[in-house]
Each structure stands twice: as structure tokens, then as C-alpha cells.
Amino acid sequence: MMISGFTFVRNGIRLDYPFRESILSMLPLVDELIVAVGNSEDGTRRAIEQLNSFKIKIIDSVWDDSLREGGRVLAVETNKAMASITPKATWAIYLQADEVIHEQDYEAIRLAMHQYKDDPLVEGFLFNYIHFYGSYLYYGDSRKWYRREIRILRNDPAVTSWKDAQGFRKNGNKLKVKKVPASIFHYGWVKPPEKQQLKQRAFHRLWHDDSWLNKNVGEAKAFDYSQIDSIALYQGSHPEVMKQRIEQMNWSVSIDPGKKKLSLKNRFLMEVEKVTGWRVGEYRNYKII
Secondary structure, rough: OOEEEEEEEEOOOOOOOOOHHHHHHHHOOOEEEEEEEEOOOHHHHHHHHOOOOOOOOEEEEOOOOOOOOOOHHHHHHHHHHHHOOOOOOOOEEEEEOOOOHHHHHHHHHHHHHHOOOOOOOOOOOEEEEEEEEEOOOEEEEOOOOEEEEEEHHHHOOOOEEEOOOOEEEOOOOOOEEEEEEEEEEEEEEEHHHHHHHHHHHHOOOOOOOOHHHHHHOOOOOOOHHOOOOOOEEEOOOOOOOHOOOOHHOOOOHHHHOOOOOOOOOHHHHHHHHHHHOOOOOOOOOEEEE
């Protein structure tokens, strides 16, 4: 059974993405790793070369900056990387540049891929998500954060990235997936406030025009982390590949996990989810089998 990995990144250093850590977290699981590197001005490509792994295959790409609607360019870049996977691969593991796999989940991931490798009904695997916010101490626990997403796919040319690259579909249809007892550690909201503000402008340019950016993101030099509705204290461990970044954290955030900015409706729905595990009205871009 051959396993491929794929990802994409552009200006990962300037926007302070943990793209190197993301790649390193995939390498023990894959036989090859396709990295689509967009036209960057900050040495992102060189940083990937310096990881010095024979498994890594870099695909140079030029982003279409005119695609400023619905994050379409992210799906385009995802599909470029996915198209370069060897046809010999049974499964393909996908991470975005701010997502990391914990080594404690490697065994469960390998077991799932092996168990269902010959079952064509299983088209992918669904991971849980932990969305860290502000620092490595807190994670978002409100309904605004998606709980699960597909991050392993059966290698099938009919499968493509869906909309803004959060998920995938096959010929426009939702994939049939199994849940795997593993988590994706999402660090996209953990950056120095200045870098987070820079990232907000770059990120939202993929969805909106300049007038929207000026109105909703503004010209502030630093991101205001206090605007979050609800966070919780994280009490588990982080992936080993994140150790150096965590030790080098040089900013602080002032957020009280005990203070919630939630409507009565959302407080009630969060309690329902906590007791039953059911998220009322949850969007699911997949079919669990």
C-alpha cells in the first residue's frame, strides 16, 4: 500500500504559517509528499528544500490573483498538488499549511488506511479538529468552528477540492467516509498580533474586494484577539514538531476563558452538544458510513 501526501503554500514565512511543521508531521505517514509552492517573495521554497527529504516533490505554481471570490484559488492550488500524486497511491493525506498531525495519532491513522484499503465504499477519512486561538494555551469551543473535515482521500482522479478547499467531492457528490480517532491541530489563529493582521488582509483578499477589506479588516497594525466569542483552556499535549515554535512564542494575549460572548440561543445549543454530542444544524460536506 502506497501513501501520498499533498499540500500547498505561498508566502508561508511572511504570513507566519507553520508550513514546515505541517510537512514534517506528514512525512512519517507517506511515501511521497507533493508541495505546490506558490509564487512567494520570502524564501518559502528554499525553506522546504532545506527540510532535505527525498519524499518531498516541489511543484512550482503561480496563483491567479484575479480569483477573488469564495476562496476559489485555494481549491485550484489544492487540485494542482493533488493532480501530481502518483497513480500507484492508495490513499492521499492532505493538510493545509496551518494544520499539523500529532504523532500520538499515527498508529490509528495507519490502522484505518490499512483496514479499508480494499473497501471501495470508503472514499476517505474524517478527522476531528482542534482550533487554537491567540496562543497555544487556548482553543475555540463555540459553534463557529467546524468540528470535523476530510483529510485522507482514496486516490481517485474524480475527486476534487470543493469550493474554498476546506473539503472534497467526487463528481460533485459528497464523499463516503469513516471517522478516524485522530485530530488535526489547526494553528491558523496563533500568530503574533501583527502577523495575524497581515494574514487577515492576505486571506480575505481571496474572498473579497478592496472596499470590503478596508471596511472589515481595516488598517490596524495588530489583530485584536479579544473579539472572540468563546475559548477554552487546552490541557493536552502539542505535536512534537511544534515544540520549537511554542518555545519561541514572544507575544501574549489577554483573554479570559470564563467570559463568554454568546447569545442565549448559542449557550443553549452548546449545552445540548456538550451533553449529547449532537451539533444542531451542523454543515457536513461528507457522508459518514
